[in-house]
Amino acid sequence: MIDLRSDTTSKPTPEMREAMARAEVGDDVLGDDPTVKRLEARVAEILGKEAAIYTPSGTMANQIALRCHLRPGDWFVVEADSHVLRVEGAATAGLANVAPSLVEGRQGRFGPEDVIARVPRPHPSIPDWLAIAPKLVWIENTHNGAGGTVWPLAELAKVAAAARKEGMAVHLDGARIWNAAVATGTPEAEFAAHCDTISVCFSKGLGAPVGSALAGPAETIREARRYRAAYGGGMRQAGIIAAGALYALENNRARLAEDHANARLLAEGLAKIDGIALDLATVESNIVVLHPTEISASTFVDRAEEAGVRMLPLGANTVRAVTCLDVSRRDIERAIEIIAALDLGA
Numbered sequence: 001m002i003d004l005r006s007d008t009t010s011k012p013t014p015e016m017r018e019a020m021a022r023a024e025v026g027d028d029v030l031g032d033d034p035t036v037k038r039l040e041a042r043v044a045e046i047l048g049k050e051a052a053i054y055t056p057s058g059t060m061a062n063q064i065a066l067r068c069h070l071r072p073g074d075w076f077v078v079e080a081d082s083h084v085l086r087v088e089g090a091a092t093a094g095l096a097n098v099a100p101s102l103v104e105g106r107q108g109r110f111g112p113e114d115v116i117a118r119v120p121r122p123h124p125s126i127p128d129w130l131a132i133a134p135k136l137v138w139i140e141n142t143h144n145g146a147g148g149t150v151w152p153l154a155e156l157a158k159v160a161a162a163a164r165k166e167g168m169a170v171h172l173d174g175a176r177i178w179n180a181a182v183a184t185g186t187p188e189a190e191f192a193a194h195c196d197t198i199s200v201c202f203s204k205g206l207g208a209p210v211g212s213a214l215a216g217p218a219e220t221i222r223e224a225r226r227y228r229a230a231y232g233g234g235m236r237q238a239g240i241i242a243a244g245a246l247y248a249l250e251n252n253r254a255r256l257a258e259d260h261a262n263a264r265l266l267a268e269g270l271a272k273i274d275g276i277a278l279d280l281a282t283v284e285s286n287i288v289v290l291h292p293t294e295i296s297a298s299t300f301v302d303r304a305e306e307a308g309v310r311m312l313p314l315g316a317n318t319v320r321a322v323t324c325l326d327v328s329r330r331d332i333e334r335a336i337e338i339i340a341a342l343d344l345g346a
């Protein structure tokens, strides 16, 4: 079976498991775990931030960020198809009690004009208490829902500058910032420099089994420790999993270029198949989005799985295929052959 459902499906390699087995550990809730401390310091260093906090998941890192930046009843400007809205258990409403001020993105990206348009302007006919300004702008890079699309630094910088001008903070959901860095040649810290906080994941393209981090100013990360505790994210001898994340951080970033090349190879192969519509221009990192033209996404995924290739249906006629370190070039060549041989007719 060739598994192209997600870059979260990879298994730790023997070397990573070895690093995890040898990890020095302690009670991290009491501040005693040296491996977690090392990971947090290294993440802060790579991202150019004062501090970082290790969390069990990207969802928790994002949800903690919302709590740090906003109070119940606040607005934040966010692209409509963002992960924080789509697949985090509706925690924006249920836990943070904040409201999205939606921007319709273009491949997940938006511009300073979209931020400015979300800010109510005073007018004599509108009471000022009706004009509630958003307090935060949320950027996702790479953008999962749009198919791993990348914000170039210049575009992100313009949006961040507009946010600041309007008095808003900026959070970057950088679950796949490592992919954005490799795709653009821009170091992660340069993206992070325009943002107050950034969340990152080790369990996606980097191949670690567990964990994410939130990085930002020391004071914000101190506050984040309280919210992590409130959400049940305090872990004890977490050095065992943090060692996997550290290993991933040091060894698996540069190789993401292979995943991007494999995604391109896959996209080019699939685009030639009758019964599949695929816009090659949307393939910017390790995610390929395709549309069966004659059958539904779920029928396409079922037929492909029966033949040996697993993918995820994203919508009625949208399917996602993702490359990662457990998927080789040979797997991709084979996946193209298998999909080309499928009956894609209604």
Ligand SMILES: Cc1ncc(COP(=O)(O)O)c(C=O)c1O
Residues within 6 Å of the ligand: 056, 057, 058, 059, 060, 062, 083, 084, 140, 142, 143, 144, 173, 175, 176, 201, 203, 212
């Ligand atoms: C952009 C983005 N942010 C956050 C997350 C959440 O990460 P986790 O699955 O670790 O909660 C994901 C997961 O796929 C993601 O794609």
